[in-house]
Amino acid sequence: MKYESQGIAKMYFIAAIALFVGQILFGVTMGLQYVMGDFLFPEIPFNAARMVHTNLLIVWLLFGFMGSAYFLVPEEAERELYAPWLAKLMFWIFLVAGGLTILGYLLVPYARLAELTMNDLLPTMGREFLEQPTITKIGIVIVALAFVFNIGMTVLTGRKTVINLVLLTGLVGLAVFFLFSFYNPDNLVLDKYFWWFVVHLWVEGVWELIMASLLAYVLIKVTGVDREVIEKWLYIIIAMALISGLVGMGHHFFWIGAPAYWQWLGSVFSALEPIPFFMMTLFAFSVVNKRRRDHPNKAAVLWALGTAVMAFLGAGVWGFLHTLAPINYYTHGTQITAAHGHMAFYGAYVMVVLTMISYSMPLMRGKKAANVTAQKLEIRSFWMMTLSMVAITLLLTAAGTMQVYLQRYSAEPLPFMIVQDKLAIFYWLREVAGLIFLSGLFLYIYSFFAKGKEVEFIAEQAE
Amino acid sequence: MNTDDLQLKRATSSALLSLLNLTALPVIGFIGLLYVYSKTKPNTIDRYYAVVGIKTSLLAGIALLLVTLLVILLGGFESPLTWVYVTSYFVIVHASFILFATWTLTRSWTGEKLKRQILSK
Numbered sequence: 001m002k003y004e005s006q007g008i009a010k011m012y013f014i015a016a017i018a019l020f021v022g023q024i025l026f027g028v029t030m031g032l033q034y035v036m037g038d039f040l041f042p043e044i045p046f047n048a049a050r051m052v053h054t055n056l057l058i059v060w061l062l063f064g065f066m067g068s069a070y071f072l073v074p075e076e077a078e079r080e081l082y083a084p085w086l087a088k089l090m091f092w093i094f095l096v097a098g099g100l101t102i103l104g105y106l107l108v109p110y111a112r113l114a115e116l117t118m119n120d121l122l123p124t125m126g127r128e129f130l131e132q133p134t135i136t137k138i139g140i141v142i143v144a145l146a147f148v149f150n151i152g153m154t155v156l157t158g159r160k161t162v163i164n165l166v167l168l169t170g171l172v173g174l175a176v177f178f179l180f181s182f183y184n185p186d187n188l189v190l191d192k193y194f195w196w197f198v199v200h201l202w203v204e205g206v207w208e209l210i211m212a213s214l215l216a217y218v219l220i221k222v223t224g225v226d227r228e229v230i231e232k233w234l235y236i237i238i239a240m241a242l243i244s245g246l247v248g249m250g251h252h253f254f255w256i257g258a259p260a261y262w263q264w265l266g267s268v269f270s271a272l273e274p275i276p277f278f279m280m281t282l283f284a285f286s287v288v289n290k291r292r293r294d295h296p297n298k299a300a301v302l303w304a305l306g307t308a309v310m311a312f313l314g315a316g317v318w319g320f321l322h323t324l325a326p327i328n329y330y331t332h333g334t335q336i337t338a339a340h341g342h343m344a345f346y347g348a349y350v351m352v353v354l355t356m357i358s359y360s361m362p363l364m365r366g367k368k369a370a371n372v373t374a375q376k377l378e379i380r381s382f383w384m385m386t387l388s389m390v391a392i393t394l395l396l397t398a399a400g401t402m403q404v405y406l407q408r409y410s411a412e413p414l415p416f417m418i419v420q421d422k423l424a425i426f427y428w429l430r431e432v433a434g435l436i437f438l439s440g441l442f443l444y445i446y447s448f449f450a451k452g453k454e455v456e457f458i459a460e461q462a463e
Numbered sequence: 464m465n466t467d468d469l470q471l472k473r474a475t476s477s478a479l480l481s482l483l484n485l486t487a488l489p490v491i492g493f494i495g496l497l498y499v500y501s502k503t504k505p506n507t508i509d510r511y512y513a514v515v516g517i518k519t520s521l522l523a524g525i526a527l528l529l530v531t532l533l534v535i536l537l538g539g540f541e542s543p544l545t546w547v548y549v550t551s552y553f554v555i556v557h558a559s560f561i562l563f564a565t566w567t568l569t570r571s572w573t574g575e576k577l578k579r580q581i582l583s584k
């Protein structure tokens with residue numbers, strides 16, 4: 001760690017991991033509710049658990065991105081953060097606002113929450129991922145603007161690197177696209193357009209820039225490969241992400257009442273969307289291959305490679321699986337979608353944040369890498385979480401295929417709930433995989449506290 | 464083993480063709496591989512990668528097409544379980560082959576053989 005203000009990342013990462021635990025606890029709760037419908041009813045109904053699960057995911061990923069930016073940007077810009085106090089202040093505002101919102105979901109009925117927060121003045125609630133009360137959304141905007149300002153000033157008044165600029169572009173895009181969440185037209189078709197503009201211009205657009213720059217940063221650090229090489233890769237990845245992702249979003253306009261040409265545009269362009277994810281895999285493989293040094297933080301190298309591979313699988317392969325209109329006609333909104341959603345979010349964004357944490361946490365704690373025991377445990381937790389996520393994805397894919405067949409394809413289609421009953425075995429197994437995921441997460445957290453032999457430094461100036 | 468530029472180029476073309484055979488250009492990629500193979504001599508890096516590519520393609524052909532076909536024949540076209548198995552199996556195995564070919568491609572760029580531990584000891 002070269003600059004003191006980089007240390008601010010630590011509080012962001014700790015909050016991120018704590019909320020991650022919450023997210024998974026609600027995930028396994030819902031997983032059980034899938035097979036035992038009245039589990040924890042009426043205390044935690046499925047719809048509330050679902051909101052908490054997905055909102056916590058987004059919020060902790062935002063904490064993770066912010067922490068990553070606070071760690072990365074000063075070092076790349078070769079100066080202290082523009083306003084460290086602002087970063088600390090925003091942390092608490094975001095944490096309190098986030099916490100209150102989650103409590104609101106859990107303690108009062110959603111309609112009452114809408115009333116209490118005066119949703120009718122500027123109605124923005126009631127849409128998946130964007131369930132937050134309007135005041136929370138305003139809070140998010142304030143935090144995001146302060147954050148982008150802080151990072152932006154640091155970048156613009158310091159050394160400008162490609163990594164910094166790509167990251168900044170991604171973060172500005174993140175803040176700007178969130179503004180669409182305030183537009184909530186009565187026309188449902190229009191509403192859907194703008195809904196997709198938020199979350200999916202994120203995950204299939206600007207977040208890819210964030211992901212690519214974080215990955216590039218960690219890879220430069222752990223492999224010692226020349227910056228120039230990595231920058232060239234970044235340019236290609238970014239170009240491909242934007243070219244394919246923006247129009248590719250048309251794959252969400254197939255059946256919402258939009259004009260039929262979207263079936264062509266969406267299919268063709270989104271079929272290109274795996275390319276940037278594939279490029280990231282190629283990029284990560286090739287720089288690890290050409291590495292100049294063996295970094296003592298092996299766990300971080302593993303996370304970086306894992307991110308590249310799992311993002312390609314989750315977003316690239318499982319996205320492509322159902323992105324062509326004639327296929328999506330059958331699979332739309334089934335468990336196939338959930339399979340893809342889980343692996344893509346985990347493989348791309350969860351893992352890239354964990355990569356940054358793995359690389360930077362030891363540095364913030366005054367070491368180059370975690371001790372041998374801690375790394376061993378962290379690597380074990382990597383495999384537990386990653387393999388159980390693969391299992392969840394495969395089980396949901398199997399369930400989804402069965403669902404499509406019985407409910408939508410066969411000559412005598414069965415009703416939704418009858419089909420769900422027939423899928424119980426897959427859901428039970430998914431629950432088991434979910435519990436293994438949770439144990440992996442606990443092991444991950446434990447690894448930060450494990451004592452053991454310090455790593456030896458083979459590499460001379462590894463940092 | 465000495466490696467000149469042309470050999471290196473053929474090695475990377477082989478790796479690329481093997482990847483294309485698995486993705487955008489099935490069969491055509493394979494024919495390309497056979498063509499590259501015909502130009503190589505034993506004990507060279509380009510022959511090595513041509514062979515790796517051909518082996519990968521054949522193995523993928525068996526694992527993906529033959530096995531899938533057998534499952535469909537045995538399981539029956541009309542059984543949902545057949546499709547449950549086929550989709551999950553095909554997607555994950557296909558993806559694994561693609562990842563392997565990708566790794567091969569990055570290895571071929573360095574002009575070395577495949578072996579090297581991904582993670583350092």
Ligand code: HEM
Pocket residue numbers: 128203204251252270271273274311315316318319320321322323324328331332333334337340341342344345348349
């Ligand atoms: C890391 C990037 C990605 C993430 C995190 C992600 C996540 C998600 C999520 C959560 C959904 C469910 C949305 C909902 O119905 O509420 C979804 C839907 C979908 N995604 Fe992705 N995705 C990513 C990339 C991709 C890519 C690259 C493709 C195409 C190649 C793709 C294709 C689709 C399609 C077609 C749907 C609609 C499914 C349906 O009709 O029900 N996604 N994605």
Ligand code: HEM
Pocket residue numbers: 024027028029030031034050053054057337338341342345346350430431433434435437438
């Ligand atoms: C880091 C890990 C995880 C991520 C990134 C994640 C992400 C998501 C996302 C994006 C959705 C919305 C899906 C959609 O709209 O199609 C979702 C829903 C859900 N998740 Fe997770 N999740 C994770 C872990 C888990 C675990 C461990 C379980 C439990 C076994 C679980 C169970 C569920 C359930 C039951 C739903 C609701 C599906 C429905 O609406 O029918 N999740 N999760």
Ligand SMILES: [Fe+2]
Pocket residue numbers: 200204249252
């Ligand atoms: Fe999308």
